[in-house]
Amino acid sequence: MMLMTSSSTNYNIISISTCSSSRRSCVAGGTLIGPSLNYRFLANKNISTTTHLSSGWRINSSSSSSSSSSKMEISNHPAAAAAAAQPLLNPDELIDSVETFIFDCDGVIWKGDSLIDGVPQTLDMLRSKGKRLVFVTNNSTKSRKQYGKKFETLGLTEEIFASSFAAAAYLKSIDFPKDKKVYVVGEDGILKELQLAGIQYLGGPDDGGKNIELKPGYLMEHDESVGAVVVGFDRYFNYYKIQYATLCIRENPGCLFIATNRDAVTHLTDAQEWAGGGSMVGAISGSTQREPLVVGKPSTFMMDYLATKFGILKSQICMVGDRLDTDILFGRNGGCKTLLVLSGVTSLSMLQSPNNSIQPDFYARGISDLSLKVASV
Numbered sequence: 001m002m003l004m005t006s007s008s009t010n011y012n013i014i015s016i017s018t019c020s021s022s023r024r025s026c027v028a029g030g031t032l033i034g035p036s037l038n039y040r041f042l043a044n045k046n047i048s049t050t051t052h053l054s055s056g057w058r059i060n061s062s063s064s065s066s067s068s069s070s071k072m073e074i075s076n077h078p079a080a081a082a083a084a085a086q087p088l089l090n091p092d093e094l095i096d097s098v099e100t101f102i103f104d105c106d107g108v109i110w111k112g113d114s115l116i117d118g119v120p121q122t123l124d125m126l127r128s129k130g131k132r133l134v135f136v137t138n139n140s141t142k143s144r145k146q147y148g149k150k151f152e153t154l155g156l157t158e159e160i161f162a163s164s165f166a167a168a169a170y171l172k173s174i175d176f177p178k179d180k181k182v183y184v185v186g187e188d189g190i191l192k193e194l195q196l197a198g199i200q201y202l203g204g205p206d207d208g209g210k211n212i213e214l215k216p217g218y219l220m221e222h223d224e225s226v227g228a229v230v231v232g233f234d235r236y237f238n239y240y241k242i243q244y245a246t247l248c249i250r251e252n253p254g255c256l257f258i259a260t261n262r263d264a265v266t267h268l269t270d271a272q273e274w275a276g277g278g279s280m281v282g283a284i285s286g287s288t289q290r291e292p293l294v295v296g297k298p299s300t301f302m303m304d305y306l307a308t309k310f311g312i313l314k315s316q317i318c319m320v321g322d323r324l325d326t327d328i329l330f331g332r333n334g335g336c337k338t339l340l341v342l343s344g345v346t347s348l349s350m351l352q353s354p355n356n357s358i359q360p361d362f363y364a365r366g367i368s369d370l371s372l373k374v375a376s377v
Helices: 089-097 120-128 144-153 163-173 189-197 204-209 237-250 275-290 303-312 324-333 367-371
Strands: 002-006 013-016 057-061 073-078 100-102 132-137 160-162 181-185 200-203 226-231 256-259 318-321 337-341 362-364
Touching: 013 275, 073 318, 089 275, 089 367, 100 181, 100 303, 120 132, 120 367, 144 160, 144 189, 144 318, 160 163, 160 303, 163 189, 163 303, 181 189, 181 237, 189 200, 189 337, 200 204, 226 237, 226 275, 237 275, 256 275, 303 324, 318 324, 324 337
Parallel strands: 100 132, 100 318, 132 160, 181 200, 181 226, 226 256, 318 337, 337 362
Antiparallel strands: 002 013, 002 073, 057 073
């Protein structure tokens, strides 16, 4: 794998050209940023040769101070295989061992607009024990404020952190230039979070109705001040957006390519699975031949943010989710305990498949098993 940096603008861009097939944490090839990775190095002028990636990665720098660009080679040295996940037989022991529970939402708390059975009672029990509850979702269609309204309708009171917020927070963390804009392939949640962060943007749902009239000699124009393209789940995805994003990434010097997530499927309704944000990201990745910087799970940028915001020790966190390659990997990369629930996209056979290399500490039928004195799976 080769990781290249370029100094064509006032901030360096890093992209990974391939992703090791033996390292499933790449999630279809996206660049992960996170706790063991100093995520600011992706946009700072100076790249530290001591930057660390998640467990199992090593960076060898061969840069020269006299050169305007440097080359770093990433060697993949996977850690020893994790022990097989254990069924959650003693919920109280897990609950007593942590201070904070971070929950994914789709497939864990709700499916579509319906709460999963037993969720309110379990959350009330954890609150009564003084546990901090935090909700993190890769769904970028809503902002934190918009999700707050959904929480109210479902009787939930805690704050939720979405990948739409992660995208805006990441751009702020790298001091994204004030004179640059963000082109958004996604929905209103991303726009609102960028607006709150004071970042200029264009695109979003407004471009959903735009068509390209392909005729001889037609040249599509694009804004040369776009310094980043953010791609998230988009129900208004079309060819116009693909082409516009492609032009920005390929032709604007130093343009960042950021993905809120690469989830293959999502739960838009409780009746079936639907194509996820990864399908939109994949289209842009295919046309640009670039891999995105992923700010949602399993990148641990959000884990670092939450640990700092709430003053949480990561060893005192349990990550609860229904996806192995996002939720559980998010927790593992962050050094947390992990609990897989089988109420969403992952089945027991998928977990126990010899082809699966991502193992949680525990698994349960759903979060309601945390309320049982002796759980059964």
